[in-house]
Amino acid sequence: MTNLAKRLWPDTVASRAILILVAALLAFHLLGYWAYRVGVENLATAGQDRGLAERIVSIKRAIASLPQAPERDRVAHDLSSASLEVHWSKVSLVLGTAPMTERTRAMEARLKELAPELAAESFRVGFADDGALGAGEANAYKHMMLVSVQLEDGSWVNFSSSALGASQHLDWGLTAIMLCFAVAIVVVALLLLRWATRPLRDLALAAERFSLDQVPQPLPETGPVEVRRAARAFNTMRERIRSLVTERMQAMAAVSHDLRTPITRLRLRSEFLEDDATRSLIDADLGEMEAMIDSTLDYLRGGTSSEPLRPVDLASVIETIVDEHVDQGQRVSLIGLNSAPVQGRVLSLKRAASNIIGNAVKYGQTATVSVTDAGDSYAVLVEDDGPGIGEADRERVFHPFVRLEESRGRQTGGSGLGLTIALAIARSHDGSITLENRTEGGLRVTLLLPKLDRTAQHVADMRG
Amino acid sequence: MRWQEPARGSTDIPTETQAETGPVTTTADDHGHILVVDDDPQIRLLVARFLQRHGYQVTGAPDGRAMLEALAHSAIDLIVLDLMLPGRSGVELCRDVRATSQVPIVMLTARTEESDRITGLEGGADDYVTKPFSPRELLARIRAVLRRARAGQGAAIAQASAIVTFDGWRMDLRRRELQSPSGTLIDLSTGEFDLLVAFVEHANRVLSREALMQFAKTRTSDDPFDRTIDVQISRLRRKLEADSRGGQLIKTVRGAGYLFASQVDHQQGQPA
Numbered sequence: 100m101t102n103l104a105k106r107l108w109p110d111t112v113a114s115r116a117i118l119i120l121v122a123a124l125l126a127f128h129l130l131g132y133w134a135y136r137v138g139v140e141n142l143a144t145a146g147q148d149r150g151l152a153e154r155i156v157s158i159k160r161a162i163a164s165l166p167q168a169p170e171r172d173r174v175a176h177d178l179s180s181a182s183l184e185v186h187w188s189k190v191s192l193v194l195g196t197a198p199m200t201e202r203t204r205a206m207e208a209r210l211k212e213l214a215p216e217l218a219a220e221s222f223r224v225g226f227a228d229d230g231a232l233g234a235g236e237a238n239a240y241k242h243m244m245l246v247s248v249q250l251e252d253g254s255w256v257n258f259s260s261s262a263l264g265a266s267q268h269l270d271w272g273l274t275a276i277m278l279c280f281a282v283a284i285v286v287v288a289l290l291l292l293r294w295a296t297r298p299l300r301d302l303a304l305a306a307e308r309f310s311l312d313q314v315p316q317p318l319p320e321t322g323p324v325e326v327r328r329a330a331r332a333f334n335t336m337r338e339r340i341r342s343l344v345t346e347r348m349q350a351m352a353a354v355s356h357d358l359r360t361p362i363t364r365l366r367l368r369s370e371f372l373e374d375d376a377t378r379s380l381i382d383a384d385l386g387e388m389e390a391m392i393d394s395t396l397d398y399l400r401g402g403t404s405s406e407p408l409r410p411v412d413l414a415s416v417i418e419t420i421v422d423e424h425v426d427q428g429q430r431v432s433l434i435g436l437n438s439a440p441v442q443g444r445v446l447s448l449k450r451a452a453s454n455i456i457g458n459a460v461k462y463g464q465t466a467t468v469s470v471t472d473a474g475d476s477y478a479v480l481v482e483d484d485g486p487g488i489g490e491a492d493r494e495r496v497f498h499p500f501v502r503l504e505e506s507r508g509r510q511t512g513g514s515g516l517g518l519t520i521a522l523a524i525a526r527s528h529d530g531s532i533t534l535e536n537r538t539e540g541g542l543r544v545t546l547l548l549p550k551l552d553r554t555a556q557h558v559a560d561m562r563g
Numbered sequence: 564m565r566w567q568e569p570a571r572g573s574t575d576i577p578t579e580t581q582a583e584t585g586p587v588t589t590t591a592d593d594h595g596h597i598l599v600v601d602d603d604p605q606i607r608l609l610v611a612r613f614l615q616r617h618g619y620q621v622t623g624a625p626d627g628r629a630m631l632e633a634l635a636h637s638a639i640d641l642i643v644l645d646l647m648l649p650g651r652s653g654v655e656l657c658r659d660v661r662a663t664s665q666v667p668i669v670m671l672t673a674r675t676e677e678s679d680r681i682t683g684l685e686g687g688a689d690d691y692v693t694k695p696f697s698p699r700e701l702l703a704r705i706r707a708v709l710r711r712a713r714a715g716q717g718a719a720i721a722q723a724s725a726i727v728t729f730d731g732w733r734m735d736l737r738r739r740e741l742q743s744p745s746g747t748l749i750d751l752s753t754g755e756f757d758l759l760v761a762f763v764e765h766a767n768r769v770l771s772r773e774a775l776m777q778f779a780k781t782r783t784s785d786d787p788f789d790r791t792i793d794v795q796i797s798r799l800r801r802k803l804e805a806d807s808r809g810g811q812l813i814k815t816v817r818g819a820g821y822l823f824a825s826q827v828d829h830q831q832g833q834p835a
Contacts, residue, residue: 356673359673359694359695360603360606360694360695362695363603363606363694363695363696364603364605364606364609366695366696366697366698367606367609367610367612367613367698368609370609370613370698370699371612371613382697385695389695409748410745410746410747410748411747411748411750412743412747412748412749412750412802412805414805415749415750415751415802415805416750418750418798418801418802419750419751419752419755422752422798423752437801437804437805438747438805438806440745440747445748445750449750551747
């Protein structure tokens, strides 16, 4: 129930505006309708009452002029109409003891005013509903107004009318028109407000899509003044964030870049050391520093590179990396396809794959790499026999500078950027990387890259 | 064989490092005269000392002007040129030198800037070493480039035949890239590429293991993990097999070595 209420509650600017508009229009219409009804009614009632009073006077006169009782009764019948029934009798229909209510008095005064002749007559006014009749006749005259006028001989002419005091019936035609009106207003207002609030929705969309990686597309500063201001503020804010991040990244890149010169010097200096053992240790440290700088710069580039996209044999890239590891005495084996053409950047793909394979070798004893066909893509599966990664950490390891040292051994080092870079590169190639623990233990990393499509292959054929 | 610094450049060397240069003990200068162009005075100095130790005569230059000056005054056998220089960049200097001379050039580039590597090589450099470089790698490249130059296969030849084609395959010697007949780039390790270069340069001739070893090791002579030539060749074959037509290009000649069986065409590379 609360859910329904929540769903129906107008939550957008447009729906609230429509609600306000409809409520106001409805109130306006109802008031107008009421005023109209009252005015028309007064007019109609005034005419009716006058006619009635005059008819009462003339009928009374006509009956009074007839001497015989049966004649009088017949004429009274003949002068009856749908709105006014007339009877002649020896007694008054309205009891002399009839209670004087508010409307009785008002009616009496009104009849006297409308037909001054009546004022001279002896007459009684009563409403059947107010107990103006005896209990026996009350039912026959339900809701009727009764007027009894006495003749000179003491007999009575009794009038009963349903034209006055009858309940008002509703005007359905007018109500239908008003409903149509309301529906039309809602429809028009909905269209107009959707148009009016469109810049707001665009603003929200732009804020949602906000990303520093993409080419900035400033929000158009159009629409109503509030929206224009919001859009301008949003553009300014985005520019500020952008320049802030760019500045930081440039600083980081500059430092990384500048570190190369002292590292080169150290490499050269170490060459002059007499102690071979110390020299090789220093070289190893310098190698590690270089690797950190490289991965930091790669990370800052966010998977993009100046290298053009070209048809590349993914299998050959993987082979080169696996061979390198084998040459370093590591237990890495390669199975699967011998050819896997994709659209890619060789250096980037090499970096991504060697980060993944490097991790497998670092955390496990052996690594098995396979290149397989996965429908629209080629899959590079890298399986190790290490401790694997818990479900909870699988998302986290892709974040920059995250290292799972606690579970994956302490001495492994690294910058914590390997998977971050690999993922950025995979995504820049419309690919993906997923992690899962193998049932037999160890981690399986799957790198998916879309196959070189037929048209690209064809173009390459033409050129080749 | 003496550490020579052109007058303009010598002023920016800190006294502390100047003291380091004091006793230069190299004796042989028949290895060649190398001009080191780098704006960092200490790197210039250290490279010089390192190369002197290995028998080269070295002259340092901090920028393009000093470089051209040194080229004008002494007989330089090889230039080690930093890509990032104040004033005219290394690539521009490279083109300047190439306009008048075929002196071999080894470029120092930043590791992760792929475009630098390409522009460096296309500017006419014979080889490149990425910074931060290992001194021994630099030495290996210098030796290889000098050997090629002395054998008459220097920059002039390399430039004239930057693109080599065989059996639908396309090899870009300057960019060190191999494209399969279907236009797909095949990634080769340094050793594999050098091996393939040796094969295409001696196509349809039987090459002994020793000869191939010599060619394949020109770039990374000190690599302790270099596998035997047979492993390298089987890897190269596997990669060539990625295209069905490539598998049988390298034939084993029992007891003699290997033979590259294909018509090889040299052509001028398109200007990039």
